Amino acid sequence: QVQLVQSGAEVKKPGASVKVSCKASGYTFTASAIHWVRQAPGQRLEWMGWVNTANGNTKYSWRFQGRVTFTRDTSASTAYMDLSSLSSEDTAVYYCAKEGFPGAGLDYWGQGILVTVSS
Amino acid sequence: QSALTQPPSASGSPGQSVTISCTGTSSDVGGYKYVSWYQQHPGKAPKLMIYEVNKRPSGVPDRFSGSKSGNTASLTVSGLQAEDEADYYCSSYVGSDNYVFGLGTRVTVL
Numbered sequence: 001q002v003q004l005v006q007s008g009a010e011v012k013k014p015g016a017s018v019k020v021s022c023k024a025s026g027y028t029f030t031a032s033a034i035h036w037v038r039q040a041p042g043q044r045l046e047w048m049g050w051v052n053t054a055n056g057n058t059k060y061s062w063r064f065q066g067r068v069t070f071t072r073d074t075s076a077s078t079a080y081m082d083l084s085s086l087s088s089e090d091t092a093v094y095y096c097a098k099e100g101f102p103g104a105g106l107d108y109w110g111q112g113i114l115v116t117v118s119s
Numbered sequence: 120q121s122a123l124t125q126p127p128s129a130s131g132s133p134g135q136s137v138t139i140s141c142t143g144t145s146s147d148v149g150g151y152k153y154v155s156w157y158q159q160h161p162g163k164a165p166k167l168m169i170y171e172v173n174k175r176p177s178g179v180p181d182r183f184s185g186s187k188s189g190n191t192a193s194l195t196v197s198g199l200q201a202e203d204e205a206d207y208y209c210s211s212y213v214g215s216d217n218y219v220f221g222l223g224t225r226v227t228v229l
Contacts, residue, residue, distance in 0.1 A: 035218075037165075037220075044122065044208065044220060044221070044222050044223045045157070045159075045165065045208050045210075045220040045223070046220065047210070047217075047218045047219060047220055050216070059215075059216040059217065061120075061217065062120070095164055095165070097165075100167075100170065100176070103151075103152070103153035103170075103171065103212055104153075104155075104170045104171060104174075105155035105157075105167045105169075105170035105171075105176075105210070106155070106157075106165075106167060107167050107170075107176060109164040109165055109166075110164065111164060112164050
């Protein structure tokens with residue numbers, strides 16, 4: 001069965017960076033893009049961008065442009081999200097999600113990980 | 120790109136229907152067929168309920184249906200059940216490989 005398993009919770013200080021992983025199984029990793037979505041406590045879902053797992057091309061939401069980097073390791077079927085210059089406003093649950101096919105929605109999601117930014 | 124507009128809350132009694140709207144512009148909801156809906160229970164990851172405006176993924180009950188008129192998409196839940204109580208989010212393609220989510224709607228089963 002399709003699964004996306006994310007790394008564990010993180011606590012970071014303001015100004016630091018965080019790297020989150022998302023390991024995929026149960027399907028061909030390079031056949032579907034991986035999107036990243038975050039949700040601050042009690043707030044709405046916020047789309048961050050996506051990575052083409054076949055060729056590594058990326059698209060970032062303008063909100064995170066310059067501060068976020070998506071990469072992937074096809075040999076490990078794992079996608080990564082690196083967010084820098086953290087502030088308290090980045091405290092949120094970060095999800096990875098697999099795209100069904102272009103435009104068809106995000107059909108499988110990781111369990112989400114809480115990133116807490118606190119001094 | 121601003122978040123799509125959804126009512127903060129909606130409610131209905133068991134067995135009734137509830138419809139949630141998702142309003143955007145001609146640059147997002149009105150301009151593309153790529154509107155999706157997600158259900159999220161507290162503390163859980165979102166679940167895809169509708170994609171491409173009105174298509175249901177395998178395993179989603181046919182009580183859930185989607186539609187679109189102009190710049191507004193809608194999700195209707197018919198025959199409300201207790202387990203339908205959750206937050207619902209719409210999402211739309213906005214061009215140039217970008218997407219946006221709605222503000223979210225909390226559905227309460229009375």
